Amino acid sequence: xxxxxxxxxxxxxxxxxxxxxxxxxxxxxxxxxxxxxxxxxxxxxxxxxxxxxxxxxxxxxxxxxxxxxxxxxxxxxxxxxxxxxxxxxxxxxxxxxxxxxxxxxxxxxxxxxxxxxxxxxxxxxxxxxxxxxxxxxxxxxxxxxxxxxxxxxxxxxxxxxxxxxxxxxxxxxxxxxxxxxxxxxxxxxxxxxxxxxxxxxxxxxxxxxxxxxxxxxxxxxxxxxxxxxxxxxxxxxxxxxxxxxxxxxxxxxxxxxxxxxxxxxxxxxxxxxxxxxxxxxxxxxxxxxxxxxxxxxxxxxxxxxxxxxxxxxxxxxxxxxxxxxxxxxxxxxxxxxxxxxxxxxxxxxxxxxxxxxxxxxxxxxxxxxxxxxxxxxxxxxxxxxxxxxxx
Numbered sequence: 001x002x003x004x005x006x007x008x009x010x011x012x013x014x015x016x017x018x019x020x021x022x023x024x025x026x027x028x029x030x031x032x033x034x035x036x037x038x039x040x041x042x043x044x045x046x047x048x049x050x051x052x053x054x055x056x057x058x059x060x061x062x063x064x065x066x067x068x069x070x071x072x073x074x075x076x077x078x079x080x081x082x083x084x085x086x087x088x089x090x091x092x093x094x095x096x097x098x099x100x101x102x103x104x105x106x107x108x109x110x111x112x113x114x115x116x117x118x119x120x121x122x123x124x125x126x127x128x129x130x131x132x133x134x135x136x137x138x139x140x141x142x143x144x145x146x147x148x149x150x151x152x153x154x155x156x157x158x159x160x161x162x163x164x165x166x167x168x169x170x171x172x173x174x175x176x177x178x179x180x181x182x183x184x185x186x187x188x189x190x191x192x193x194x195x196x197x198x199x200x201x202x203x204x205x206x207x208x209x210x211x212x213x214x215x216x217x218x219x220x221x222x223x224x225x226x227x228x229x230x231x232x233x234x235x236x237x238x239x240x241x242x243x244x245x246x247x248x249x250x251x252x253x254x255x256x257x258x259x260x261x262x263x264x265x266x267x268x269x270x271x272x273x274x275x276x277x278x279x280x281x282x283x284x285x286x287x288x289x290x291x292x293x294x295x296x297x298x299x300x301x302x303x304x305x306x307x308x309x310x311x312x313x314x315x316x317x318x319x320x321x322x323x324x325x326x327x328x329x330x331x332x333x334x335x336x337x338x339x340x341x342x343x344x345x346x347x348x349x350x351x352x353x354x355x356x357x358x359x360x361x362x363x364x365x366x367x368x369x370x371x372x373x374x375x376x377x378x379x380x381x382x383x384x385x386x387x388x389x390x391x
Contacts, residue, residue, distance in 0.1 A: 009139025164196030205278030
């Protein structure tokens with residue numbers, strides 16, 4: 001990457017998604033910031049659009065919503081707004097600001113500022129670059145912390161020595177960027193990160209959850225988790241475990257939430273972490289079941305037991321398989337998961353079974369026999385049902 005150019009006007013003009021945004025940014029003091037600028041400079045433009053406005057951001061947000069035909073959500077108190085484009089993407093618009101932290105790990109106190117103030121409050125130099133969107137100044141870069149130099153050097157560098165003390169979540173973000181971009185923290189930043197690890201315990205459970213879910217959603221989560229272990233933030237997992245889990249998910253259960261599956265592996269090694277994450281109820285239940293049932297499924301051989309437990313917690317079955325589970329367990333994904341009876345309660349009624357708990361008992365026994373391979377087809381099921389009724 002060439003870190004020298006002072007403008008990325010050509011790159012901005014080539015991004016169709018930015019054209020209406022540039023047209024709506026009719027005045028000076030409107031900037032594309034953060035990851036979008038970083039990724040353009042790296043030659044890998046993303047669709048993240050974050051705008052900073054020197055002055056009141058809300059009038060621009062309203063013009064953008066009209067130009068894009070999007071829905072505006074404004075927060076007057078904070079001078080921020082989000083324009084939902086209706087296609088799953090959105091544009092964040094904020095007033096340039098500076099921040100102070102009243103205490104470690106607390107949310108910052110903000111007040112209006114300049115674009116330089118706004119950039120200097122960010123996490124790392126590579127994210128502290130802005131590009132002007134004013135038509136007569138399009139693409140001119142504002143780079144007060146030499147983020148372009150660190151992009152060229154593939155370096156993650158904090159902007160000030162209290163960065164991880166003020167916001168310990170930046171440790172997670174540093175590791176994510178290392179894994180995603182193939183960069184590395186410089187020696188000083190890594191030392192500050194190691195010193196700042198103790199501050200993670202001060203984070204709210206909600207902020208911890210957000211950072212852990214974001215990290216586990218990365219393509220290179222295994223590398224990021226190894227780095228967290230190196231920094232003494234998380235336990236070191238069995239080498240290759242996350243990779244095996246990912247491969248099994250892609251092959252056998254691609255609908256499983258990838259971050260949640262990876263979390264089961266992390267919590268199986270470090271169960272106390274669950275209390276620090278404030279997981280949503282559905283996710284908490286799924287992860288808890290997976291961690292508890294995976295060891296049982298790893299030893300199970302009866303197709304009925306496997307079907308009952310894996311049906312309750314598919315992620316447990318994947319975790320057990322990643323640890324060397326049986327062929328029978330794999331068979332649940334490839335065949336037994338879709339096993340369904342062809343006879344119904346209506347068929348049993350026609351065979352003379354009155355509506356009663358006995359109907360459910362017979363159907364359950366038929367299901368068990370089918371899972372064990374003892375029944376094949378409707379006629380076999382009906383014959384077995386008659387035997388059970390006669391009993």
